[in-house]
Amino acid sequence: MGIELGRMIQEFRERNGLTQDNLGRRYDISGPAVFKFEKGYVNPSLELWKRIAADMGLGEPEAVLIWVRAKLPEEHQGRIDLASAATRRGKGTDLAQIMERDKLRAAALADPGLPAGLRAFVKDDEVWRIVKPTGRELNLLKEMSRAIGDGRKGLWRNALLVLRSFYSHEE
Secondary structure (H helix, E strand, C coil): CCHHHHHHHHHHHHHCCCCHHHHHHHCCCCHHHHHHHHHCCCCCCHHHHHHHHHHHCCCHHHHHHHHHHHHCCHHHHHHCCHHHHHHHHCCCCCHHHCCCHHHHHHHHHHCCCCCHHHHHHHHCHHHHHHHCCCHHHHHHHHHHHHHHCCCCHHHHHHHHHHHHHHHHCCC
16 A cells, blocks of 8 residues: 555654654544554545645645555556656745846746746736845745645735745844
């Protein structure tokens, strides 16, 4: 079954200093269920796995592929290419390296991993005239989208302003 998936759950649990019971409580399941997942006896439901994977920092496409691969007979598991999924969800272009605004905007819009709401935010001319996001800020917003999901254009503007308030205290 899902030996690799189980190993990922176990490593996540141990890295966070949790017992199987602690991890189970976090997701409203039993400690013995966590044990069965970790040993590969059974796989969590897709919905449960997506919640766990999100807490691990995995994007939904990669999490789904891992789950599907775990369901396949071992001789077919190699047909699911997780490396390309990780590349697709990966950092992509480091927008912080781009200083010129037009190039930054074009690079951000060319990023296939940009969620729809953030893409609408980046497309908005007013954002670039008034808010003037930096590459670092766009990288942070993109990373946030993995954890919190997509939102409307206005929410991304608000998220950027909150980020700025946090980072203004660093400098």
